[in-house]
Amino acid sequence: MTSGAVLAVDRVSKSFGDVSAVEDLTFHADPGSVTGFLGPNGAGKTTTLRMLAGLVRPSAGRATVGGVTYDRLTDPMRAVGCVLDDTGFVGGRTARNHLRVVATAAGIHHDRVDEVVELVGLSDSADRKARGFSLGMRQRLHLATALLADPRALVLDEPANGLDPEGIAWLRNLLRWLADDGRTVLVSSHLLGEIAQVADHVVVLNRGRLVRSAPLTELLQVQRRTVVVRSPRSDDLAVALGVAGPHLQRLGADTLEVEGVTAAQVGEVALRAGIAVHELRDVQPDLEQVFLGLITDDERPVP
Amino acid sequence: MIRLVRAEFGKLTTTRWMWWLLVGYLAYAGFNMVLLILLAGQQGVPPLTDPDELRTVLASTISAVVFPLVVGVVLLTTEYRNRTIATSFLVTPRRGRVVTAKVVVGFVVGLLFGVVGVAFTLAVTAPLLAYKDVSVHWAGDPLDILGGCVVVATLYTVLGVGLGALIRNQVAAVLVAVLGSLLVDSLVAQFLPEVGRYWPAGAAGSLTQGIPSRGVDFLPPWGGALVLIGWAVTLAVVGTFTTVRRDVT
Secondary structure (H helix, E strand, O other): OOOOOOEEEEEEEEEEOOEEEEEEEEEEEOOOOEEEEEOOOOOOHHHHHHHHOOOOOOOEEEEEEOOEEHHHOOOHHHHEEEEOOOOOOOOOOEHHHHHHHHHHHHOOOOHHHHHHHHHOOOOOOOOOEHHHOOHHHHHHHHHHHHHOOOOOEEEEOOOOOOOOHHHHHHHHHHHHHHHHOOOEEEEEEOOHHHHHOOOOEEEEEEOOEEEEEEEHHHHHHOOOOEEEEEOOOHHHHHHHHOOOHHHEEEOOOOEEEEEOOOHHHHHHHHHHHOOOOOEEEEOOOOHHHHHHHHHHHHHOOOO | OHHHHHHHHHHHHOOOHHHHHHHHHHHHHHHHHHHHHHHOOOOOOOOOOOHHHHHHHHOHHHHOOHHHHHHHHHHHHHHHHOOOHHHHHHHOOOHHHHHHHHHHHHHHHHHHHHHHHHHHHHHHHHHHHHHOOOOOOOOOHHHHHHHHHHHHHHHHHHHHHHHHHHOOOHHHHHHHHHHHHHHHHHHHHHHOHHHHOOOHHHHHHHHHOOOOOOOOOOOOHHHHHHHHHHHHHHHHHHHHHOOOOOOOO
16 A cells, blocks of 8 residues: 555635636645546646646645645655646657656666556557657656656646547556555546546536535535436326426427436336336436536626 | 756767757868868968967867857757656756756766867868978967867856756747857957957857957956856856746646
8 A cells, every 4th residue: 555645735826927827726635536626628727736746836825745845845756746738758769768767867766667668558669759659658658757656646637638448448447546555646637527437536626716626426416316208198197297397308209307206216107107108217417517517607697 | 966967868868969969060160170271371361370370270169169059058948848847847846956967967068079079170180280281289279279179168068058047948049049159249259358258259269269369358268267157157047046947837
């Protein structure tokens, strides 16, 4: 097990000139879990993560790793590994040499380079120049760099960008494994669906401000549960169910969407009323709807 | 710090750009040496027996000093251009240490340029001078000049690192280095000699008594070296506390 380092953002604000990127933001990511950092493009996610990594200086507040700001970390690479979008590689340098340079600067034995190359699945391309790398391979190389010192926490900015579905599944497993081993994992995305399968906790950001910080399960309970039922006697079924108004929606000539009941309940009612049912299913909570709901609620003007 | 310097050398030896600049440096200086020797004694150009003229020939690498200067500039600005600077600062959040490591590497690389440049100068000029029947007493003045060339190449590279710390846009920094050393520097040296001797070109002149030597009241060689060190350190320190501290977005 690895003892993780808490990533904390404490009343942080950042403005670039007149443009406010982050406003009075507070949240933290705990060891042993994956924290999803969500928000639409331009919400301030990248700026926040870069403040944690010490690349951007907050205008106010503190962003800390294990209680200290990045520039005070004695062994920063061991404390937190960062995969930040659009950091580059020298095109003419091979992946292995890139990792060796970083390892030398960080005082890490070069044997570890071969380990991380293996870990991220770059063994076959490690001696190729980074110039020819696909976006997915570059993401893997970023990840290898972040994992070089076996860090206690990980900060990842949109790491799924450029990965194919297989790569995304692989990434989810890796993040799960890193968190289960005790590390802190903070991963940003603009798609809830992308990280819902791996995140334990979700922090939602919009226009630089915190919208919600909650366990994923709690966030999904917000979603109204509905059942879709198709029947040739849909009108009779609606009467039998005793629902109307906002709780009942007609999706087609013979299809209803009913809120506040389960599929099992609808089936029982239909059986007792002797109504044939051609289709009956629970509607899975739509993650993007949950996410968009949070964002639009946030943007609704205060009366 | 030692591992940081080693990492910086790693960055340098895993790419090739420095070697191209070394080739450019030697080619440009070599072209000047050959031209100066061939033109000497013709159409009002003083003959090679004139000590000033011989100095100019032997200090030909000074005319190409923009190359080591640009090497220094690129050492730092390439990290912004390739966006590897974020990784460098993630490994070493105390950014002044990154600049310091680059300064050390600049010093060593500059020394390499200087020594290779002098070896090249000897290889080109010695046979040509012999062919022209010019006898040279190498142990005296020429040795001082060649030594001065090594010092100038070394300190100009460090100066370049300082310039790169101040101006992080590579194109802008290289442009300033090229125009500054080829145009501004020599204009100041020519028209404002009192100020010019405290400029890099004037300081370089005092170390080599090469270009521009005639009629210019140079500092003593050690003074010239101090002036170059002063420029390099000032630019690096100012750059570290201004440009280098800025957000990396």
